[in-house]
Amino acid sequence: MKKNIVNILNSMVYDRSYYEIVSDFFELSAISIRNTVDLRPSLRQKYEERYLQTAKHYNSDQLQKFGQALAILQDEIAKAMDGNAAFADWAGEIYMESKTSNSNLGQFFTPYHVSKAIALCGLDISGIKAKLAADPDTIITLHEPTCGGGGLIVAAIEELHRQKINYAWNVFVDCGDIDARCVHMTYLVLSLLGVPAVVRKGDALMLEYTENWFTPAYILAYPHFAKRIAKGGYPQSPVVMKSTSQPKIAEKNESPQKAPAPTSQNKGIIQLSLF
Numbered sequence: 001m002k003k004n005i006v007n008i009l010n011s012m013v014y015d016r017s018y019y020e021i022v023s024d025f026f027e028l029s030a031i032s033i034r035n036t037v038d039l040r041p042s043l044r045q046k047y048e049e050r051y052l053q054t055a056k057h058y059n060s061d062q063l064q065k066f067g068q069a070l071a072i073l074q075d076e077i078a079k080a081m082d083g084n085a086a087f088a089d090w091a092g093e094i095y096m097e098s099k100t101s102n103s104n105l106g107q108f109f110t111p112y113h114v115s116k117a118i119a120l121c122g123l124d125i126s127g128i129k130a131k132l133a134a135d136p137d138t139i140i141t142l143h144e145p146t147c148g149g150g151g152l153i154v155a156a157i158e159e160l161h162r163q164k165i166n167y168a169w170n171v172f173v174d175c176g177d178i179d180a181r182c183v184h185m186t187y188l189v190l191s192l193l194g195v196p197a198v199v200r201k202g203d204a205l206m207l208e209y210t211e212n213w214f215t216p217a218y219i220l221a222y223p224h225f226a227k228r229i230a231k232g233g234y235p236q237s238p239v240v241m242k243s244t245s246q247p248k249i250a251e252k253n254e255s256p257q258k259a260p261a262p263t264s265q266n267k268g269i270i271q272l273s274l275f
Contacts, residue, residue, distance in 0.1 A: 001076040001090070005069045006097045012062050022095055023181050024054050028063075029070050030184040030213070033191045037216045077192045080158075087158040088112050091185035092149025109148050115155035123156060125163055132170060139228045140165075144175040145204030150186035157195055168194050168217055172225055176200030176209065187213040196225060 009021050016024075031051045035044050055063060073094075079085035092109040110118075131138045140160075144153050153173055160167045173195055177183055180201055187199040196218035202209030218225060 001072060001085075002088075002093050002097075004072050005094055008065050008069045008072075009094075012058070012065055016057065018097065022097070023184075024057070025066050025069060026091065026095070026181060026184040026188055027054055028066055030187045030191075033188065033216065034213060037219045038214065073188075074192050077189070081161070081193070087154055089115065089149050089151030089154060091189050092151050095149055095181070095185060110151055112151055112155065115152045116158070118152060119155040119159055123159055125159070128160075128165065129163070132165065136170075137224070137228065138170060139225065140171045141229075142171065142173045142175075144173070145177075147175040147177050147186045147199065148182050150175070150189045153186070153195070153197075154189060154193070157193060168196065169221065169224070171196060172218070172229060173197035174200075176202060176204060178203055180211075183211065183213060187215065191215045191217070196221060 009025060010018055012021050028051060031047045035047055035051070038044060038047075058066070073090060076085055076090065080087045089109065089112045093112075096109055128138075128140055142153060142156055147153060153175060157167050157171070160171060165171075173190065175186060175197065176199055177186070178201070183199050183201045187197075190197045190199065194217045195215060197215045198218065199213040199215075200209040201211035201213075
């Protein structure tokens, strides 16, 4: 899978580098999914303009190749969910082919086998199953403030999936990264996996975020998650919807947002940190 996508993207390298092309591939793919499910007019317009600004660097044949690469990625993820292919840090592996990850900023993508080991250590499967037995609507929240390509989250989802835990109903992922490319990569993969999540762009140390990317799985099951998360002790950050009637999401185009400190836990929520 990775080889096929890399070959397609490499075939487009002319006046733009592979690094620029792969970054644009993830951004265009992420926006195409986001604008399908995020119906807020002002934000749809904002991201549509961003899409067009990026897409203008490519001709119709090249944009079609982006579509082909996305279809391959979607097919590989679907096979993994069906047990016909291995889970992987799909986005991270494609991105790392650019050989330009920002080591000066400490940007290193964790090998997937290491991510799996970390996920296994962080997940209390017996405790989760006991909680689900008592309350089938329990929500497991996973936190990853430096998500990279989403590999660590994928590893946790793989284990939950292997344990036959319905992550589309019982898991909410709160993750983010300061690098926009990582936001796009993680959002794309989690969207294709059907994981309810918010991927935030911003500084996790300062708790300041400038963009919130909600996956289709979260938006489509919003009443379920809003009832459990917004009314409970889940940290009332600006990226968590606070109303069960309308999805009132605070997102400003200019100034960053600061998240309040966490409050007490809701008994219907299990909070785990992958970091």
